[in-house]
């Protein structure tokens with residue numbers, strides 16, 4: 549991890565994480581002095597199983613992190629992909645507890661981090677902050693439930709497409725910096741399976757693969773090949789944390805408009821609470 553950090557989040561970063569953006573203005577102000585901006589490189593480890601969680605990390609903009617479980621044979625299989633709709637580490641628990649899964653940066657980009665001590669300090673002072681993070685915990689649990697069912701019931705092609713769509717929803721960019729090896733590892737399948745699926749998707753004109761990246765050419769047609777797991781999760785997010793689950797159609801212009809709203813005098817960014 550690149551440890552170049554600055555203290556006190558600039559507002560544009562805070563609004564580039566949807567979970568932070570959904571906080572009431574007073575709650576965001578409670579956290580802001582403690583938020584540090586940092587850059588996460590692909591592969592950087594944010595937490596290792598068994599280690600006490602030191603920081604909570606909020607992916608901003610295109611940054612993505614994953615919770616992965618390291619199996620007995622050394623394979624690391626992804627259980628949840630976390631982007632600007634969420635956070636990694638210490639959000640859903642109270643106090644300094646050991647991490648269960650490895651948390652790792654999947655796509656490089658900016659993160660905001662807060663030490664667990666400072667987060668607990670802020671949570672102790674605001675019921676609405678605790679309430680919002682409890683709602684996020686519910687959504688994260690739903691994501692893990694869905695992931696378990698998806699892994700058991702859906703084909704490698706469906707899961708590959710689901711993962712690509714989840715990534716572009718979160719990053720807002722149809723260019724995905726991803727190798728087939730990375731994708732195979734995350735899905736817990738052999739590289740040859742993913743290679744065959746990608747070949748078929750490429751032949752259908754749905755995407756292009758370049759060295760170290762995938763470019764989605766037709767997200768709509770691609771979505772028709774996916775299982776419904778992303779949609780099920782989005783529906784739950786929309787019920788529990790309205791406006792937090794990202795979609796790739798949420799353009800930069802829309803995000804800037806929301807930023808202006810956050811900066812405005814109404815302070816009604818947590819209207820769903």
Ligand SMILES: [Zn+2]
Nearest residue numbers: 698702775777
């Ligand atoms: Zn599925």
